[in-house]
Amino acid sequence: xxxxxxxxxxxxxxxxxxxxxxxxxxxxxxxxxxxxxxxxxxxxxxxxxxxxxxxxxxxxxxxxxxxxxxxxxxxxxxxxxxxxxxxxxxxxxxxxxxxxxxxxxxxxxxxxxxxxxxxxxxxxxxxxxxxxxxxxxxxxxxxxxxxxxxxxxxxxxxxxxxxxxxxxxxxxxxxxxxxxxxxxxxxxxxxxxxxxxxxxxxxxxxxxxxxxxxxxxxxxxxxxxxxxxxxxxxxxxxxxxxxxxxxxxxxxxxxxxxxxxxxxxxxxxxxxxxxxxxxxxxxxxxxxxxxxxxxxxxxxxxxxxxxxxxxxxxxxxxxxxxxxxxxxxxxxxxxxxxxxxxxxxxxxxxxxxx
Amino acid sequence: xxxxxxxxxxxxxxxxxxxxxxxxxxxxxxxxxxxxxxxxxxxxxxxxxxxxxxxxxxxxxxxxxxxxxxxxxxxx
Numbered sequence: 001x002x003x004x005x006x007x008x009x010x011x012x013x014x015x016x017x018x019x020x021x022x023x024x025x026x027x028x029x030x031x032x033x034x035x036x037x038x039x040x041x042x043x044x045x046x047x048x049x050x051x052x053x054x055x056x057x058x059x060x061x062x063x064x065x066x067x068x069x070x071x072x073x074x075x076x077x078x079x080x081x082x083x084x085x086x087x088x089x090x091x092x093x094x095x096x097x098x099x100x101x102x103x104x105x106x107x108x109x110x111x112x113x114x115x116x117x118x119x120x121x122x123x124x125x126x127x128x129x130x131x132x133x134x135x136x137x138x139x140x141x142x143x144x145x146x147x148x149x150x151x152x153x154x155x156x157x158x159x160x161x162x163x164x165x166x167x168x169x170x171x172x173x174x175x176x177x178x179x180x181x182x183x184x185x186x187x188x189x190x191x192x193x194x195x196x197x198x199x200x201x202x203x204x205x206x207x208x209x210x211x212x213x214x215x216x217x218x219x220x221x222x223x224x225x226x227x228x229x230x231x232x233x234x235x236x237x238x239x240x241x242x243x244x245x246x247x248x249x250x251x252x253x254x255x256x257x258x259x260x261x262x263x264x265x266x267x268x269x270x271x272x273x274x275x276x277x278x279x280x281x282x283x284x285x286x287x288x289x290x291x292x293x294x295x296x297x298x299x300x301x302x303x304x305x306x307x308x309x310x311x312x313x314x315x316x317x318x319x320x321x322x323x324x325x326x327x328x329x330x331x332x333x334x335x336x337x338x339x340x341x342x343x344x345x346x347x348x349x350x351x352x353x354x
Numbered sequence: 355x356x357x358x359x360x361x362x363x364x365x366x367x368x369x370x371x372x373x374x375x376x377x378x379x380x381x382x383x384x385x386x387x388x389x390x391x392x393x394x395x396x397x398x399x400x401x402x403x404x405x406x407x408x409x410x411x412x413x414x415x416x417x418x419x420x421x422x423x424x425x426x427x428x429x430x
Contacts, residue, residue: 037386040390041386044393160386221384234385235385235388238408239406243406274389278402278404278405279405281402281404282404282406
């Protein structure tokens with residue numbers, strides 16, 4: 001599915017990371033795996049350290065911290081926000097929506113649209129598409145997009161498939177209308193027949209959590225997890241990304257009338273370094289134009305990974321100038337989405353700690 | 355230059371890879387071993403194996419790996 005927009009822009013990006021950092025060397029102690037193989041896993045996948053919440057921290061805690069920081073510094077005025085989109089797979093509650101929790105905690109105005117979307121690694125692009133569609137309305141001028149997850153709380157520490165890569169955090173992206181009619185092109189595809197490739201089997205209404213679903217089981221290949229935990233079919237997800245993403249990007253660039261060389265940076269979701277390097281090679285993009293250093297520094301924060309990629313790698317260039325970026329996210333659903341747009345002259349582009 | 359068999363032995367020294375027709379079904383390589391194998395073949399032969407070629411059928415035995423490498427101009 002194709003989308004195109006004009007007269008909208010990213011005004012600023014803020015990443016909120018938990019201050020607590022855990023190292024891969026600490027993670028290794030929980031794995032049922034020879035240390036030399038764990039070190040090989042670290043080298044090939046690019047794992048090193050990741051940010052993990054403590055003391056029951058929830059997505060709304062990270063988001064409120066970030067939004068309050070923007071309000072306190074005068075970077076965003078609370079009353080200017082006409083919509084708040086929260087994209088998460090780890091909401092504070094089944095009900096109410098986390099966006100309403102955040103709205104309430106910050107005493108935001110009532111004349112506002114609050115919307116939660118259950119999305120993961122493609123969630124930044126899905127959120128941008130949703131925000132830009134909202135801004136087609138005369139009444140919506142400025143949108144706060146929150147991409148946040150605390151999925152470490154749902155991953156078994158003895159699961160070497162998932163735990164070393166997981167990272168918690170939230171990003172707040174402010175979108176606004178602009179007189180600049182620069183075109184924005186996007187592409188989105190979904191395949192629900194592969195919905196079990198990334199899943200938390202228990203805890204919803206299909207399989208409610210019970211003492212039995214909390215029992216950690218040997219699931220093979222020296223991995224252990226409970227049905228209450230996130231489970232990822234790593235081989236299927238890897239193959240999905242390698243098969244679906246390159247043609248999506250090629251078609252998107254064609255729609256935008258741009259060559260690969262016209263893109264300053266390919267800012268992709270980052271599950272692991274190996275996957276990103278294989279994507280870059282397949283797309284014939286120099287690896288330095290497709291950064292892959294977020295997982296090793298912070299972990300994979302689902303929908304927060306692309307905006308963290310912006311705040312960590314491109315903060316100064318995006319404040320001082322303007323870049324043409326190709327964004328791509330891919331994961332749960334399965335979902336794969338991409339966008340080409342100019343980003344720059346940002347009011348803020350930074351990382352703070354919670 | 356390392357042979358494919360030497361690369362495999364470096365990953366799982368406890369197995370004799372000449373005796374199996376299906377390393378994965380026989381429990382000699384797990385999913386992470388497959389990723390490691392590709393990473394080490396890339397380094398050994400100076401290539402980048404296409405991500406969509408990383409499939410069990412392409413690495414299940416020595417003949418399959420040889421066929422895969424041939425598509426990158428490598429005759430191991």
